[in-house]
Amino acid sequence: MPPTLSIDRVAVVLFALNNPGHFGCARPRGNRLEKPGMAYVSAQCRRRLVLPGNSGRATTMRSVEQPGSNPVPQVDPDVAAAWGARLWGPGAGRSTAYIADSLLVTAEPDELAGLLEKIAAISKELGIGIEPVTLGIRMRMQDPPVQLHPVTNAVKLYGDPEIVDAVQLLLRVRRAGITQVSLDHLLVAAPYYAGVPYYAGVPYYAGVPYYAGVGAPVTTYGTPGMGGRSPVAVVLHDPAAHRRRLERPPVVVVPDTGLEEHPWFTDETMATAEVRVDGQLLGRHGTVSGSSTPEPPRNPLDGSLLPYAGHGTFIAGLIRQLCPEARILGIPVMTDDGVVSESCLLATLQSLQARQVSALGGGEQDQLIDVLSLSLGYYHEAPDDALADGPLGLLLENFGRLGVLVVAAAGNNATTSPMFPAGFAEGPVEVGRLPLVGVGAQNPDGTVAYFSNAGPWVSCHRMGAALVSTMPVGCGGDRQMMASLDHEGHHRGTIDPDGFSGGFGVWSGTSFAAPVLAGALAAHLSDDDGPSFLQSSVDRGWKALAAELGWKRP
Structure with a gap:
């Protein structure tokens, strides 16, 4: 033990x-x-x-x-x-991973100033300074269409690096009876990557998000040929070439590594990484407060593909296969390292919430969101209390009330410990709110993938092992083909193990089971191409859940 x-x-x-x-x-x-x-x-x-x-x-x-x-x-x-x-x-x-110099504060606007004063007084006793940070774009409406949970702000900590620690301040704040404060968790994307033993030497095919403790059978999924990321040839045409022309295609949002160059995604009206709210570009390359991410230094002696290279594009391809009519918004919120702080993710999601509220209030159907697909997560330090202090969970509830279907990957650590946000899933409980769906992974034969997390919070399983989808055509690492030569004007060679210029690959993980469900739900929405005001959006969402999962509206 x-x-x-x-x-x-x-x-x-x-x-x-x-x-x-x-x-x-x-x-x-x-x-x-x-x-x-x-x-x-x-x-x-x-x-x-x-x-x-x-x-x-x-x-x-x-x-x-x-x-x-x-x-x-x-x-x-x-x-x-x-x-x-x-x-x-x-x-x-x-255990949980968190940002040492940041905390999250969730409060109504008229309560925020008083809370910050109390936190500042406590932090001063510890020799720590604080600075509030707005997360996302705020577009205020006089009459919001539904009652929503309050927004979240970040508090940046500064001072002596040996003293500044979010946990120490959090514990002191909690002892003072302030419950609206929580850690700024570190989230990682959720494709499967094998850990030890590595299937090859240098460069190894492991790293984030491998979590120690998973046995050897699980590591097979990280091996090319067994579900690990590797190139593959696809001879089918872009499914969108024969899509139905809808009055308003369903919109699927994927906050991830972004949507990169691929022949399937040249039409920006159907798939784009550039998403704006109130004129501001969302994601890590944009100007939205709280959304910028650090760029870790790279080893100049190692040209390996980063562990999540192509992750967002792979997800987009799965959605395209299942719902060619869907408009995909692939917002880059993380680098190919596959890591993002909760605060950075909240900055993008709260901006999207503001966009949804504004669109519903103004009848702007082209700005509405239908499905949110999340392939990332964190493990909470006190999962039984996560619902009480989980700003991400509260925000996703808001999306459900605003008519947005939310699906989240269950995680790949073969554990019954809930990975959030999938761990927030509780099934159909509220008539006016679309429930979050936690998605585990299946093997090609329909069995549950060995790596897939388990628990009552896993709502369903979808295909998530050895899937084929799109990869950026510019994606490639320094691993070489085993043999090559030129003969009579032709270049001959074995398969380049990390060359994706063909545009397609194989990969595994609950990261991909979630968008498989997202695409299926979008397809059901496309069959119900009606008006998209709030009540009809919620109604259409429940119909899609009933058709795909058999869930009945409470």
């Missing part, structure tokens, strides 16, 4: 220091961390984690996870350092 962490023995491990290839280990002094919130790295603790209260014994990463406990994430050191990411484990294996 792994050691138990208590609140008064906070273990905060910095994922990334200046020692690539090693995992940060906290150095205990007795039963206390020498520097709470900081981490110590040594050559002896590679891939090992020392937890306080464990008499200095090192616990290997693979032994940390138990059924129902949160997987311990492995994040590329440079990526984690760029985000300022740390690991907190408050007890019973409930």
